[in-house]
Amino acid sequence: MSKPIRVAVIGAGAFGKNHARVYSELHRETQAGTLPQGTPGVELVGIVDSDTARAAQIAATHETRAYASIRELLAHGGADAVSIAVPTKFHRNVAREALEAGFDVLIEKPLAATLEEADEIIDLAAEHRRIAQVGHLERFNPAVRATIPLITKPMFFEIHRLSLFGPRALDVDVVLDLMIHDIDIILSFVAGEVVEVRAVGLPVLSQKVDIASVRLQFANGCIANLTASRVSTERVRKLRFFQPNQYVSIDYARQDVLVFTVNKMAQHTPNDGGLPQMPDVMPSKPPVVPEEPLRSEILSFLQAVQTRETPVVSLEDGRRALAVALEIQKAIEEHAERAHLDALTK
Structure with missing residues (x-):
């Protein structure tokens, strides 16, 4: 040995x-x-x-x-x-x-x-x-690992990461503290670069932005909406995405994945009202072996x-996530200037 x-x-x-x-x-x-x-x-x-x-x-x-x-x-x-x-x-x-x-x-x-x-x-x-x-x-969250084989072409993400306020990590804002986890996951799921960033954020209980809402657009047309808060009354860590014929929901905290797949091959006949029936949707849960990330x-x-x-x-992965996070911070600052938020938050 x-x-x-x-x-x-x-x-x-x-x-x-x-x-x-x-x-x-x-x-x-x-x-x-x-x-x-x-x-x-x-x-x-x-x-x-x-x-x-x-x-x-x-x-x-x-x-x-x-x-x-x-x-x-x-x-x-x-x-x-x-x-x-x-x-x-x-x-x-x-x-x-x-x-x-x-x-x-x-x-x-x-x-x-x-x-x-x-x-x-x-x-x-x-x-x-x-x-x-x-x-x-989160790259090592069992639910994320179980999702990787399912990825085809994600086109829309909806992500919420909400935490209670605490004294940890107040040297950075909520984007670098919490949202960067989901930025990294999206970048590992989506092929292509971020081409547009829209964002709004506010300091609430600290001197830095504590809550942020972000919309990212990728070169391939994928859209990701992210919300991160460290001043919530509840803990939520969920990522959902849609790709052709499939919806996937990840609960980071529960280490759980739920998948809904449309069965395009199923035969359908009109119902009594002459309207087509809804297509078959097959729910499934990939096996997930719980482990501390x-x-x-x-x-x-x-x-x-x-x-x-x-x-x-890799360090290059970390740099890429950091680059997007810094673009989000810039967009938040620009929005604050346009909306004249500085005077309201002082």
């Missing part, structure tokens, strides 16, 4: 805690010999955060060491791979230091704060020949680290 992959988590906030938990679980499974066959072994070697008290608390929970910096981690033996779960504005600098230290990296979404920073990370990963993956979690994401990353193959969600 190959040696376990030594991993560390950089950032001890809400996202970092979850990464540490999953790595710790995989560490224990490695020690117990209960990992699924073919899964790389894992050793959780540390938690890195400038808030040393917070890092120490999480490290103690998972029986590993706390470090105040990547430099300190390196001084005590380093790691093979790291999860970067710091605020978005620090992604570029932390990724640069990690890549230059020789670590493979899993970077939480969004990839960076700007396209220039994203390009720098892409160039650094190529220069240092490191595996680098972006944490677009973060665990699947991390296992996929570790597999790429072991095989040195391109990750499922």
Whole structure:
């Protein structure tokens, strides 16, 4: 058996805690010999955060060491791979230091704060020949994975992602916090580029946009309507799309897929009123094996680290989603100016 992959988590906030938990679980499974066959072994070697008290608390929970910096981690033996779960504005600098230290990296979404920073990370990963993956979690949702074989030509999306307000991820707006998940999924489902963006958004409980409604049009004619809110009274995470002869509904939270397919081959006779009958619509539910998306994401990353193959969600994928998200932000700003919303929200 190959040696376990030594991993560390950089950032001890809400996202970092979850990464540490999953790595710790995989560490224990490695020690117990209960990992699924073919899964790389894992050793959780540390938690890195400038808030040393917070890092120490999480490290103690998972029986590993706390470090105040990547430099300190390196001084005590380093790691093979790291999860970067710091605020978005620090992604570029932390990724640069990690890549230059020789670590493979899993970077939480969004990839960076700007396209220039994203390009720098892409160039650094190529220069240092490191595996680098972006944490677009919903790619690893079992319901999304079960939907991929069904895709033919999606032409219309209706997506809602609503969450309760909380203190996490307030360094970015709702587009980069929540909507970017669905942007990435749409881009992975639809062939072609986004050619038009219309959007409106408002800050409600924070200083940044907390609720947004967006309409994307693709070069092939596909339309996607997205709503994201982090000030809702309920939690909703649903994606629906229509393609020729088929309607598909995904519930991210329930990890459930429902498909309605029109049977064009069915024979129909007029009803008693002389009107044609409705075509046969066949409902079905593809099999979905429940699994925590973060665990699947991390296992996929570790597999790429072991095989040195391109990750499922590449840096280029992360950049593409970021580019669309930034276009949406621009459209929201332009709408706010046209509607004179600045004076109303001050």
